[in-house]
Amino acid sequence: MKSLKLITVLILSLSVFSCKEKVKKAGEKDTAVNTSNHIISSDLKWSERMLLSEMNRFPESWMLDFHDKPKWSYPNGLVLNAAKRVYDQTGKEKYYDYIYGYPDTMINPDGSIKTYSLEKQNLDMLKSGDVLLYVYEKTGEERFKNAIELLRSQIDTQPRTSEGGFWHKKRYPHQMWLDGLFMAEPFYAAYTQKYSEGETANKAYADIINQFDLIQKHSYDSKTGLLYHGWDESKEQIWADKETGVSPNFWSRAMGWYGMALVDVLDYIPENQEGKDRLIKYLNQFAEAIVNVQDEETGLWYQVLDQGDREGNYLEATGSSMFAYTLAKGVNDGYLPEKYLDVAKKAFRGITENLISIEENGVINLNQCCAVAGLSADRDGSFDYYINEQKRSNDPKGTGAFILTSLELDK
Template sequence: MMDNKTNEKIRAYFEYLLDNSTAAAPMWNKERILYGVPNKWNYIDGCMITAVLALYEMTGEERYFQFAKDFVDFFVKEDGHIETYNVKEHNIDNVNAARNLFYIYDKTGDEKYKTAITQVRSQLDSMPRTKEGNFWHKNIYPWQVWLDGLYMAQPFYMQYETRFNHMENCLDSIHQFENVVRLMKDPKTGLYYHGYDESREMYWADKETGCSPNFWVRAIGWFCMALVDTASVIDESLYYEFRFLTKTLEELVDALQPYQDKSGMFWQV
């Protein structure tokens, strides 16, 4: 656990970011500011707004919710259209930010957020898939599955299906996790390779397995959180599927332990 002094420093930095950020120019996505590129709907902002909403839940301070809502409203217009978001781009990263819309919809009851949720959900209907059934990472990365893509799409997918679609495709979400375990898990270490290319055409893809050559702890972290966040929104009737997600997480956390430095940090590659 972190000491109080460290916690205070983190909180102060967080407040600094919020005080100096707008949806048009967020400090945590500084590359866009430096290069003079207009901000657009993206997963980096989505993750940060998830953190802001979590802080609101912890503290009850209304200013955090208001910041998150104002940020989202910069993109989500009154008719529910998401400015700068393009379904046909088929970028799995762009699904992530829509997770925050569930929370804001529940708190406000404003139907524009549900309309926006439905717009993002429509991307998954036309999203290209591997032959095994997993979403491609992006149109520009055909036949590829990346660990981070599970985090970007599956918690949203599971939550939508559970809440708004009578759980029709919940097992499809689970199946995509099962494919990752089967195709991307290293049997020797228990770790997961960052990428998988079903076509075996990418220069980094092993011609036999289709996997990339390295274990990347950031990608493994994304996958851990995909398991956590998907399990947190799955319906209780899917007990065995829930246990599959939690067991997969437990095994992965155990597999990571030998790669933790004495400082407490994990090796990056």
């Protein structure tokens, strides 16, 4: 009887295994990567430890940013761009499988993108295009190229200010936000480098540089060297100054988006392109300005950058990680003086000593992240607004930047 039961169990087990194999098509990748039963070694570099921690929290890459169902969104693009650099450095296939899992889930056979709407003209939706460029180059799958072209078509139809600046979203008329530079320009520049030539490429590069020129023209504060979060050309928004159109404060992560946009776009702009020298100038101004508001004791930055002594303000993880990355990459790429590498190291040390907690299984957490902030009728850009937005641990806008910083400092 016992032998019969054992045989029955074995048959059932083989049947289940056979069914699973039938579901999985030939050559199909296992895109769900489960690290939950593994210990994350402290001997690994911080970049790999954080990526493994993200994979532990979000076993499938569409789950990044705490999604409970697949969604085309920008935080996935940020973390997976960081993951591709970890994969390029380590060659570990589980990292590539994790990256591939997102576009594999989100891109339909015809190249349409699940949950994406071209009509919304939302710059945020271009960020994950960077991942599509990467996996298309690796796989040659036509659906990825079609999706890339769909996202690129948004740039041609994006509403613009009178001087050619992209509106952040169709439903945010006449507004440029610092966030938008990071969401759109690296994808736009990478696409141009890969697929455009001659006068078409020159016009695209000039258009990209113009976005930075306009932000500098309208959002730059000459007294501090910092940039305001948003600018409304119409000056009609509740948060917009009636004379200048700018929002009232310097938000840490908005400045972080802008810094990362600069160092990432510079990877693709040709050396002889008119205006590249201006981008380098903007980056140097940026570096000087953020060092002036860096917390001397911890090396971190406050949620509202220039008001660290005000009650309620706090040392914020996502902006601090973004600044450290911008400075480290700027030095490594030869655009910033060496002295800023020490600033980046101090910031990264401040993050690991003050904002990182480690679980028994080695999973690391990045704490004190602002979950989200923006500008709208009920988001007035005031000091009180920024400091009272939700805080959470492991926001991907911070973990992604943390991985990128670690990789730059490893150099």
